[in-house]
Amino acid sequence: MEEQAGPRYRRIVAELRQRIETGELAPGDRVPSTREIIRQWGVAMATATKVLTELRREGLVRAVPGVGTVVEARDRTPSRPAPATRRPTTARPGTSSEASAGAPSETPSAQALTLARIVTAAITVADAEGLAAVSMRRVAAELGVATMSLYRHVADKDALLARMMDTVFAEQPLPADPPEDWREQVELAARLLWKLFRRHPWLAPALSVTRPQMIAAALPFSEWMLSALHTRGLDLADAFTAHLMLFNYARGIAVNLETEQEAEALSGLDSEEWMDTQVPALQEILATGRFPMLSRLAMTGYDLDLDALFDFGLQRLLDSLATLLDENPAR
Template sequence: MTETTSTRIAADLRARIAAGEFGPGDRVPSTRELTRQWGVAMATATRALSLLQDEGVLRSVRGIGTVVAARPGSARPARRRAASSPARDDVVRAAITIADAEGLATLSMRRVAAELAIPTMSLYQHVSGKDDLVTLMIDRAFGEEPLPAHAPSDWRAALEIAARLEWTVFRRHPWLAPAMSLTRPQLVPSALRYTEWVLAALDGRGLDTAAAFDVHIMLFSYVRGMAVNLESEAQAEAESGLTAEEWMDAHADALTSLTAGGTFPHFQRIPELDFDLDLDALFELGLRCLLDGLRGVLP
């Protein structure tokens, strides 16, 4: 019965695509939407989308979901015209575009060269290798969100500005948090401006320079630690075709079974709340708790 229903859903989507309701690159109904429209289980809806992916009708796109694949013979987006001598900024922008869309793991010198339609060896006029390129990408990413010209006099307000701008940058570029190192940091001017901002906000607050720097590291580590989840979630969604919420729905029965019997009475209440994991809300909660805690050591 499940297989028959999945096939019927797949046939309906196939017909709607053929009729032009969804064109190449358009997102099709998610598994959650299909379960509501057809009154079926999540597994059935997932199977329907998988059938069309196996046929090449649909494909998963990182950060977007399941979309209609390009039809055979359809026009593909034009590749960027080759530059006789691309500037280093062109190379960095191309690398960021690739990492934003496909993840840092797919980034290579050959891939960037293909994006620019130039020989791979031409890139080495601008960067010494991938590590050097990633450092330049980090610098450019943080430079997209400059700090205000003037900092507020209140240390807490200043630290909130820095943390929220960092979160904005990490949100925009999911690859960025995993690319950065805490123990062997990439020393880039745009990120160091954030360090200087925090140290200046804490200056004269009763902390020596080392203690103030520890506060900066703690704050940055919190923001980066939350942001590390962004790329892995984007990758999981692209590979499975399921959002985090849809994935939880698909595993609801297993979660209910795990908590049955009263072994975990408090955790058992969570599924009953229809809880949604909101990273932005968690970020705000954690930031508030962290800054509240600093009030114990800062005037």
């Protein structure tokens, strides 16, 4: 058959096309994401992306920001705006689509292209597949528009990334009334930051300490920390240093989130399953007797939990700050 002789992605496309045509995947059902395609068929990210792109080109599926790629309805008529996803270069002039920006629409592909939609689609891709999967072309494909139409709203990928970071920080506002105790204030902000990193694994590696991006929605975190520590007697420089220490501590642990997500997608093994494959090599090393403490730990076992690791380190850092502020560390 042609699918068997052609590139690998064509065989996957043929299989998914058949599942759609036979009704196994009904209109509105989610089709496998790129990550699921990688896992099920053992292909690279580029191949998985090409599969979904081809299905969208054939009009079999459409991207729904915040949901994923779903099977397209089959009862659409040519007079409806949905075909814009198949012919983006002729269906996206700036007149009729932009004039209907405020009008309700049954499908996101029929809505006017806006900066908010572009940013939401980019965040959705980054959350599911990592920041490396985000490109102007990929975001345009998710929205069913021509790549060049994005540049009317955002200059380039760097500008898009800045908008993405600003958007996710705005998701997690600090409370209007902070706790009275400095330790509670600092801990609250640190945990909100960790929650953001957990929700968006790409965020931590995207942020920089040495070349900080000007993210307006992130500035309240800095202001909050400075206020909590400066009012307790630290000068502003030391308070800001303490803020950077806590920020980079959370970020340093969180950078493992995206790399683990990528490794799991490529290998098909979660961290525990991967560690199981390393047991023979570890036992061989420990059998030399050179590492008695590690041997004892291996006997009892150790469960690496990033949330627990974050919590342990956060409390120790707060204890140290309490000493700096001439207080007894909380227990």
